[in-house]
Amino acid sequence: MEGYFTQPPGFCEESGRGRVCLTVTDSKASLISRRRVIGGLGAAALPLIIPSRLLGKASPSNQINLLMLGTGRQAFFTNLPTLLGLPEVRIVAVCDVDRKRAEVTKTKIDQTYGNRDCKLFTDWREALEMEGLDAVMNSTPDHWHVITSLAAVEKGLHVSCEKPLTRYLAEGRVLADAVKRKGVVFRTDSECRSHGYMTKAADLAINGYLGKLKRFEVGVPREKGDGFGDPKPMPVPDHLDYEMWLGPAPQAPYTVDRVHPTAHNGRPGWMRILDYGDGIVTNWGTHLLDVASLINGSERSGPISVEGNGSFPPEGSLWNTLVDFELHYQYADGVSLDYKMDVPYLRVEGDEGWIQAHWHSQGGLKASDPKLLRIKLKDSDKRVPTRGDKEDFISAIRNGTKPMADAEIGHRTCSIGQIGHIAIQRGKRLEWDPETERFTNDTDVNTLLTGTYRAPWKL
Helix, strand or coil, X not given: CCCCCCCCCEEEEEECCEEEEEECCCCCCCCCCCEEEEEECCCCCCEEEEEHHHHCCCCCCCCXXXXXXXXXXHHXXXXXXXXXXXXXXXXXXXXXXXXXXXXXXXXXXXXXXXXXXXXXXXXHHHHCCCCCCCEEEECCCHHHHHHHHHHHHHCCCEEEEECCCCCCHHHHHHHHXXXXXXXXXXXXXXXXXXXXXXXXXXXXXXXXXXXCEEEEEEEECCCCCCCCCCCCCCCCCCXXXXXXXXXXXXXXXXXXXXXXXXXXXXXXXXXXXXXCCCCHHHHCHHHHHHHHHHHHCCCCCCCCEEEEEEECCCCXXXXXXXXXXXXXXXXXXXXXXXXXXXXXEEEEEEXXXXXXXXXXXXXXXXXXXXXXXXXXXXXXXXXXXXXXXXXXXXXXXXXXXXXXXXXXHHHHHHHHXXXXXXXXXXXXXXXXXXXXXXXXXXXXXXXXXXXXXXXXXXX
16 A cells, blocks of 8 residues: 655555555655654553653753644644643644644743744644654644654654544554554543543443443534535635645635634534545544443454444535434444434443443433442552543653553544444445454445545555
């Protein structure tokens, strides 16, 4: 499989899924020599790369220099405030194809630190060449996630990337394998694992208080707002590099409903367009499906079958992602998962009871027996980590440990929604091999696992 970039140098690697080759356009791409290997992610893992200057805890430079890649709504209102509040982190640069957004973000960073040192870039390739960079917070649109994250990983940079991790399923395998080979920290960014209701449900289920697990139920919200977007072409704003925003996606006329409002408020239209993402089925789904997979012990594997139905907007609509769906999955151990549009919640059922955790919706925490909610864990019980997503990322870098949701987990979680989306398009039950990551009863549909890229980008 040819890689994401179009010029040498490159590399190939073997896995149980075949030979993967990647080539890199940027001739400046090289490992940052000041990094050196000092630790590991586990007995069987490759070494973790940690900047040597971070080891001197009394040093004033004992901080992780971080690039904010993408400065949109999620980055500005959620990721930025948390990262600015971490004393171990120094945001040294911002990069966005929307220069106005980048300038607003730079101003906020400079005001917080009391200086004017934050660098501003509009081309991510230039940003990744910045001297002294340690880590990247990747908040780009979904269709850019793997291209930019992979470039950062190849440079030995640690990456926290917004979910859903990939636009196409095949991208996730390439990224997860590259992260493992390079030995960097990679965190799939989702705060759902750290939510109190979710950790309570997970702790009870994992420690057997519900009995043998039998079924999961996951709900996600419908898109907010009416209509299907205004497709009427508009002049491209002077502050937006629209060609770079499109990147590997098909050529299409600019309209604000395709991209995003200049201001940070408002849900961006690209989240509802199939050229850039799968919509709610992966966007919200990767929050709650992640916790279900954690509890089920399948976060590095997946289901063995999927079937379902859903509806799309009228033909020709600009916003064309699913407006409704119901999906059913089976796992090899007999556990089932039902996934639908409703309100955001996770229900875990065992043969001795059930628990239901709501997230960003009314309902709180419910159980088949109120006594379940009053259980205090024993000292010998396992506990799900409760660190916040950004704290988890930084902790993993500083301590040479695994983050709670690495690239493999992020890829596997995203793939649940992706194969469900494909099953809806196919209109039939599909059998899935989580080891080879291929459909087995309809091999023709495997072509949907890999998308097409606009030149000069390739997959």
